[in-house]
Structures are given as C-alpha cells and as structure tokens.
Amino acid sequence: MKLRKFIVVISLPLFLSSLLLSQNLIELARKEKERRARLRGLTTVVVTNADLGKVRKRPALRITRIAAPASTAASPQGTSEMDKSEPTRTPSPAQQDPNIDRREPGQQPSVEELEANYYKSKEYTQLLTIKLRGLWQEFYSMDDMSDRGGIQKQIAETALQIEKAQRDEAIAKKTMETGQTRVRRKKP
Numbered sequence: 001m002k003l004r005k006f007i008v009v010i011s012l013p014l015f016l017s018s019l020l021l022s023q024n025l026i027e028l029a030r031k032e033k034e035r036r037a038r039l040r041g042l043t044t045v046v047v048t049n050a051d052l053g054k055v056r057k058r059p060a061l062r063i064t065r066i067a068a069p070a071s072t073a074a075s076p077q078g079t080s081e082m083d084k085s086e087p088t089r090t091p092s093p094a095q096q097d098p099n100i101d102r103r104e105p106g107q108q109p110s111v112e113e114l115e116a117n118y119y120k121s122k123e124y125t126q127l128l129t130i131k132l133r134g135l136w137q138e139f140y141s142m143d144d145m146s147d148r149g150g151i152q153k154q155i156a157e158t159a160l161q162i163e164k165a166q167r168d169e170a171i172a173k174k175t176m177e178t179g180q181t182r183v184r185r186k187k188p
Helices: 002-038 049-054 111-141 145-186
Strands: none
16 A cells, blocks of 8 residues: 555656646747748858858958158168158157147146046057057968068057057046146135
C-alpha cells in the first residue's frame, strides 16, 4: 500500500505538468507560425565565408594629403622643401582671445569670455585627440612599411600638440574658475 501511494504521489505531478507543458508548446507553435507568415515576403542577405574573403581591410578614417605647391617641388636629394621646413603650428584657442583687443588696459576679461576660452581649449584638445587616433589607425592599417615613418612623425608632432593643448586647457580652466570666484565675491 505504501508503495502504491508513493508511486501515485510522484507520477501524478509529472502527469499534470506534462499536460501543462503541452498547452504551452501548442501556444508557442501557433506564435511561431504567425511570425513566419509575417516574414514570408521579406528577403534576406546571407553572408558566406567566400563573401568575407573578398572584403578588403580599409581604414575607418581617411586622411587626405594636400598636394604641395609647384614651388616646393622635390629637391635633387629627394626631400621636398616642405619636409625640411618647420611644421606649422596653429596657436591654441587659449592664445587666441578675440576680445583681448577690445578691452581697456588693466581691465579683466568677463566670465563669459573666460568660459568661451576654456571651452575652445577643451574642443581643440578633443580635436587633436581624434586626429591622433586617426593617425594611429592609419599607421596600423598600412601594408607598406616604408610609409610608416612619415605617419610616426605626424603622430609624435600631434602628441606634442596635445600636451601643449592640455596645458593650455588647464590654464584656461583655472583662469575661468578664478574669474567665477572673483565675480561671486563682488556680488553682495
């Protein structure tokens, strides 16, 4: 008797759960059939290994070079005059304050000017960082080893520009913060 009760106690829940599971399976099958009916008219693209073999590796960022003017044609030694000259350095926005001419001598810049100067410096630093990342990507995506020297030189120059821009940004931020505290102190 005990054995029969034991078998009934174990088999009854298994039997009932199988009935519930079959109802869920019927519902799932109906939903899948509806989904397939909706997708029947759509076309798909299948990418195979053969298709992937045809893809060529390209850089995500392309840097175009400006053609040298006729006056800087290649010299007899193989290097152009443009390569010998110092690279042109654009002054950072911290050095380019357009309102400095309009101020009276001894007059301090307004908080808005200081904030604008800081945000220009910050944007310049971000642009240089993006340029450096693009140069690194171009460096690693090159197949020809001989051209990497020029890119390495550009990377080094850009890294120096970033360091200088970060210093200018820090100075502009400190100047902006001192200007803001100066204005707060003046207000009663």
